[in-house]
Amino acid sequence: MAVIEAEGVTFSYNSGETPALHDITMSVEKGEWVAVTGHNGSGKSTLARLFNSLLVPQQGTIRTCGRNTADPAEQVRIRRRAGMVFQHPDNQIVAPTVADDVAFGLENAGVPAPEMKQRVEHAIGRLGLTGLEDQEPHRLSGGQKQRVALAGVLALRPEVILLDEATSMLDPSAREDVRRLMKTLCREEGIALVSVTHDMTEAAETDRMIVLDQGRITAEGSPRSLFQDPARLEEAGLRLPVPLQLSLALQARGIQVPEAVSEEELVNALCR
Amino acid sequence: MQITVTNVSYTYMPGGPFAVEALRDVTVTFASGETHAIIGATGSGKSTLLQLLNGLEKPSEGSIDAGGHTITADSRQKDLFDLRRHIGMVFQFPEQQLFAETVLEDVMFGPLNYGDDRETAEKKAYRALEKTGLPPSLAERSPFTLSGGQMRRAAIAGVLALEPKLLLLDEPTAGLDPDGQEEIMRLFSEWQQEEADRTLLLITHDMNLTARKADHIVLMESGRVRTEGTPSSLWTREDLIEEGVLPLPETSRILAGLCTESKAPPAVDAFTVEDAADRIASWVRKGEPDA
Numbered sequence: 001m002a003v004i005e006a007e008g009v010t011f012s013y014n015s016g017e018t019p020a021l022h023d024i025t026m027s028v029e030k031g032e033w034v035a036v037t038g039h040n041g042s043g044k045s046t047l048a049r050l051f052n053s054l055l056v057p058q059q060g061t062i063r064t065c066g067r068n069t070a071d072p073a074e075q076v077r078i079r080r081r082a083g084m085v086f087q088h089p090d091n092q093i094v095a096p097t098v099a100d101d102v103a104f105g106l107e108n109a110g111v112p113a114p115e116m117k118q119r120v121e122h123a124i125g126r127l128g129l130t131g132l133e134d135q136e137p138h139r140l141s142g143g144q145k146q147r148v149a150l151a152g153v154l155a156l157r158p159e160v161i162l163l164d165e166a167t168s169m170l171d172p173s174a175r176e177d178v179r180r181l182m183k184t185l186c187r188e189e190g191i192a193l194v195s196v197t198h199d200m201t202e203a204a205e206t207d208r209m210i211v212l213d214q215g216r217i218t219a220e221g222s223p224r225s226l227f228q229d230p231a232r233l234e235e236a237g238l239r240l241p242v243p244l245q246l247s248l249a250l251q252a253r254g255i256q257v258p259e260a261v262s263e264e265e266l267v268n269a270l271c272r
Numbered sequence: 273m274q275i276t277v278t279n280v281s282y283t284y285m286p287g288g289p290f291a292v293e294a295l296r297d298v299t300v301t302f303a304s305g306e307t308h309a310i311i312g313a314t315g316s317g318k319s320t321l322l323q324l325l326n327g328l329e330k331p332s333e334g335s336i337d338a339g340g341h342t343i344t345a346d347s348r349q350k351d352l353f354d355l356r357r358h359i360g361m362v363f364q365f366p367e368q369q370l371f372a373e374t375v376l377e378d379v380m381f382g383p384l385n386y387g388d389d390r391e392t393a394e395k396k397a398y399r400a401l402e403k404t405g406l407p408p409s410l411a412e413r414s415p416f417t418l419s420g421g422q423m424r425r426a427a428i429a430g431v432l433a434l435e436p437k438l439l440l441l442d443e444p445t446a447g448l449d450p451d452g453q454e455e456i457m458r459l460f461s462e463w464q465q466e467e468a469d470r471t472l473l474l475i476t477h478d479m480n481l482t483a484r485k486a487d488h489i490v491l492m493e494s495g496r497v498r499t500e501g502t503p504s505s506l507w508t509r510e511d512l513i514e515e516g517v518l519p520l521p522e523t524s525r526i527l528a529g530l531c532t533e534s535k536a537p538p539a540v541d542a543f544t545v546e547d548a549a550d551r552i553a554s555w556v557r558k559g560e561p562d563a
Contacts, residue, residue, distance in 0.1 A: 038449075039449040039450075039451060039452070040420055040421060040447075040448060040449045040452050041419055041420060041421070087447065141314045141315075142314065165447065168446065168447050169446055169447065170477075171313075171314075171477035171478075171519070172477070172478075172479060172519055173519060198449040198450065237449050237450065237451045238449070238450065239450045242522045242523065242526075242545065243526065245545045246523070246526060246545055246548055246549055246552070249545050249546060249548075249549035250549050250552060250553060250556075252549075253549060253550075253553040254553075255552070255553050255556050263522075263525060263526050263529065264529075266526055267526060267529035267530060270530055270552065270556065271529075271530060271531060271532055272532075
């Protein structure tokens, strides 16, 4: 069952201008992790905003969690079912403490207090923020802030989480951390994820990768299959993940290694 | 331009209950004409150091000497103003600071503010725009009609128009795609190579960028300089790596993971794919009978 279905979607920010997105047809299945990739300006963030009805297509339709995003009566429900985490940790925190921030969406949704308390606790525990409940969010590190944002989204029990470059502002270890938690949410809680990213290390972990170039889908498939065609990725302003670049460079030096897409895979192959 | 930091300490809200000693007895020299990187965990003091170098704050103790200007706790605002003339600061997401009605006006703002007449300021602005690769045809456009990449270039042009001797860059490549990262860094190195005394100083969490671009790295920890040196001299320090104060660049992480029962892991200071591949290939062949 699809949690997001886009059909023939075209969108321009200003009428008469070249569309930011052109005739996009794609879907995201329940529990699936999809990477939407492309260079800066390829239309990938626009697509994420269309998915949760922050923007509405001029042509075509999008159904998110079974609801038409163009229907104003459905917008609030869609945004609760399809939560979004943005790029800048500082731009999405509203409350004076971590627990209040995680509860913010639930309060708006009118969830009764006892249930709210339980959901906030669960979300905070799931994202490894236990002990930080009473901290002021602005005093946290970037990685912790993004985890607070994710906890706020998780507390609303979404079917899908849209991550708009959510790890790009973090240092490498925090990035790794948040990525691991994203994976847990997807694999263990069955939440579908859409990662908007140009980080191929992140894309390599997903089930399916979509490449956008100038507002059109130019490639779609498993990360491994798309990595077979580096020229096409480069055309879209993307690069192979470093472990794979290294595997190919080793093959060129006569070393027998598989085409590894992750560090772990490459290290294991070399350490047999 | 060389910058010498001597015994500098800095305390936020000194004397009060919330006093925080952000820098403690920092002594470090940033040599002229080189590319320096200041790295360290969140809260290690690197942003505070950057604000002192840029003349936004004065040290609580010690002194900073930059191109003949000396800044101490007793310096007046005028001294800081003079220092800032020679130092260009590119903040994170500089495109958020664009404000004027046209690109040209925005880029001219700095030179005019420092006393240039309109004609000179305009000349400097056009030169700066050219350096950043923005066509002169965009000069009369509103900066807010430009694409994201063009906006970032326009903002950088505004800094270059001041003709600084030192550029301070705070996470210059954050949020850019691979091509964008390369283009922005190329722009800065081209600027640097135009004159021998132009100095780059970047603050970043990105170890890949640091390892590939920096001549000299300063590692900050709890308000102090933990250590400094070249990329190779730092990433061969096992103590720093084991303690976790020095994260590894991507290629080094792979090298560090290699081990078998018969072979010790290779040294991890190879920072490009080609260098790392050479290193791994000779490690794999080590101990094999010659074919």
